[in-house]
Amino acid sequence: MAKSEVGESIRFIGRMVRPHWPVFTVAVLGGAVFAAGAVMSAMILGRLVDDVILPVFEQGEDISSSSLAGWAAVLLSVVVIRIIGVVARRYFAGMTAERVSRGFRRDLAHAYVRLPMSFYRRRSSGDLLAHVDTDSDTVTEVLHPLPFAFAALFMAIFAAIAMFLVDPLLALLAFAIFPISIVLNRVYTQRVSVPATQQQASVGKVAAVAHESFDGALVVKLLGREQAETARFNAEAEELRQHRVRVGTLRAIFESTLNAVPSLGIVLVILIGAWRVESGAATVGGLIAISALFATLSLPLRILGYFLQNVPIARAASARLHSVLDEPFAEPGAGQMLTDADADLRFEHVILGFGDQVIIDDVDLEVRAGETVALVGATGSGKSTLVSALAGLLEPLGGRITFGGIPIDDLDPAVRTDAIRIAFQEAFLFGDTIDANVGLERNGIERCEIDGAIATAGATGFVTALPDNTSTVVGERGMTLSGGQRQRVALARALAGQPRLVVLDDATSAVDAAIERQILDALRDSEHAPSMLIVAHRLSTIRLADRVVFVKAGRIAGRGTHEELLANPDYLALATAYEEAEAERV
CATH class of the missing domain: 1.20.1560.10 (ABC transporter type 1, transmembrane domain)
Known part of the structure; x- marks a missing residue:
């Protein structure tokens, strides 16, 4: 040495x-x-x-x-x-x-x-x-x-x-x-x-391939990729074996x-x-x-x-x-509290992207307190990117996002998560009970709030039919539930605790239009109705919104009601495509 x-x-x-x-x-x-x-x-x-x-x-x-x-x-x-x-x-x-x-x-x-x-x-x-x-x-x-x-x-x-x-x-x-x-x-x-460094890196590669195979088991079986995945795993395992043999040989000699x-x-x-x-x-x-x-x-x-x-x-x-x-990360600390009972959400000249690629360019957007705004745009237009920034998953390259007049990064973390709730299309559930997934052991949350959130999300019917009702364990990632059931439990999680703003990123895509309408009506008619920002792909959802914001290629291409935006040729083409898709499903 x-x-x-x-x-x-x-x-x-x-x-x-x-x-x-x-x-x-x-x-x-x-x-x-x-x-x-x-x-x-x-x-x-x-x-x-x-x-x-x-x-x-x-x-x-x-x-x-x-x-x-x-x-x-x-x-x-x-x-x-x-x-x-x-x-x-x-x-x-x-x-x-x-x-x-x-x-x-x-x-x-x-x-x-x-x-x-x-x-x-x-x-x-x-x-x-x-x-x-x-x-x-x-x-x-x-x-x-x-x-x-x-x-x-x-x-x-x-x-x-x-x-x-x-x-x-x-x-x-x-x-x-x-x-x-x-x-x-x-x-x-x-x-x-x-060789020791290569061996440890190879361990990670083997684990990565195995995890992908487990996580994508459904795709592997549907596409008949069992042999291909086995071959891919065997290749990584063989590389690990060679590294370990080399290290083991050196150790044996020494x-x-x-x-x-x-x-x-x-x-x-x-x-x-x-x-x-x-x-x-x-x-x-x-x-x-x-x-x-x-x-x-x-x-x-x-x-x-x-x-x-x-x-x-x-x-x-x-x-x-x-x-x-050694990766840098920001520790959550004490931040500002929300003072206004009615808080507006604002995107002010926001620029978002990954590296040098700009996805959202100079966007101004407002959701007033108690208002429902539908975010509409073609696939890849940047709608989910806006939601990711609001969730704190993506730092703006320019501009700022405020809630109640306070930049969201300056809000106290607990206040921010209590006030703004987001439900994504991919509904992730923990391998725990319905109660645990909805309540997430939040301090101060009451039984009635969990039950109310489940009811508002339209989940009461299937939850009460489960063997142990809300005490039923749903399995890893909620795999014992259907896609629509998982989405409704995830939506109930977002609604529990009376949030001020609810953001739905295509969070009801796995339920039919009638159930979706019931859920949105229940949200709007609830005692403490939150503001809503909805990434929408159904005309029935879009028509429920107070305002519609049309996003095209990372920019705001139009604002107004659904009827007003039909004068925009691009929006009309998109709305027509949505209508035809709904007709085909029927």
Whole structure:
């Protein structure tokens, strides 16, 4: 590992461990206790050979029961010390790793619900899921052996002191092999960094393809794309396999080579030590103690190697996590409150687009309090883009949007979401009950408000027919309901809590015209009738509006009632097309 890589690895681990340093410190202390116990065991073994075993064989001395009991008590005490150290190290190391993993997942969830939609347009859902699952686990795998790696350092220090006290020459010989381990680790790190990064990226690709196949299961089956999707998944899975085989091969070579180093050291110690015992320069007990000390070091050295080989992989996973966590996003803060009982919505010279592509160009639009405005235009004219900006999903490139005279970005977030409710054509429901989907656990919402919203949305009939009424769980994305039922539950969610402005982006497209009319009439006749901005494709809906705004190619091409706008040839052509489409459906 180069110096810069060593420094970055230390900082990387330090950033993860710092918030949990008390727990991690206990794990390291457990490793230190184990290390001390291991060194004590080797030293006691050497003393036992020199002071007890050799005199029995060489001089025929008897061993007293009290002496045996004393040595047994000492050895048992050391074993207990080592057990305590192992338990503390493993338990608190695992606790540290799980807390760090939980922290990453919590931070990711925090970021996911606050990042702008522009972020999601360039990232796949499967990749984002891989961050929460695989990457969060991989990045913390390095923490499990970390206290043992510290134990290896403690053990090396304790063992070095003990060895030099027993035989300085054998100690120097034993520790001369450590530079070999350092060189091996540096070579391994340089070789594995790129494959490890490719491996983690490939995990995200596999998750993305799998997620698309699950999410688009209906399309896959309808179009008979089972084999094509299987082939696409197999291709990504094969690429992941190749990356993992490459990383696994490098790890196997590094691990086996590193494991051989202590064995080589023990052989050299025994060979040179036997010569020194024969020449009288060392004792048999001293040679056994040093051999035992070095043998004791072999396991921590292997754990240290396991730790070092996990560092590049963990850093690659961390880089993927921080590609999300380092994305800038605005934290919702306290904003202005609405003061007017009647609040108007205004788009003032608004320009919207994606990158250099302008979709909405210099639009002025007003929805007065209590008014119903229909937004009409051909597909791709920019209607849904206007709604996305109102929902805060798209930042204006120019101009501003105000509600009650206050820019919507300056409104208190809670006030904004309570006052302005939006229902989209794609009705997303959580895998929860009808009650939970409509109420969304909003503070202060009453049972009567949920029931009233369900009734206004025209959903009472089918909801009461469900097995558990409003307590029925609708399944993931509401898949147990029909398209029209999902739309009505989503509409009820938008209506719950008496909003001041309701925006419907083709939110009733899956229900028939009669039910749609009932819903809109119920909205207009309710006690606290909200203002409404409706993206409309049905003449029956358009005729219900107080005013119609005709959008063409990102600009306002006309305003007025439906009858007034029929004088516009483009609007007339669009209205005629709507009428013919409705006639065909009938």
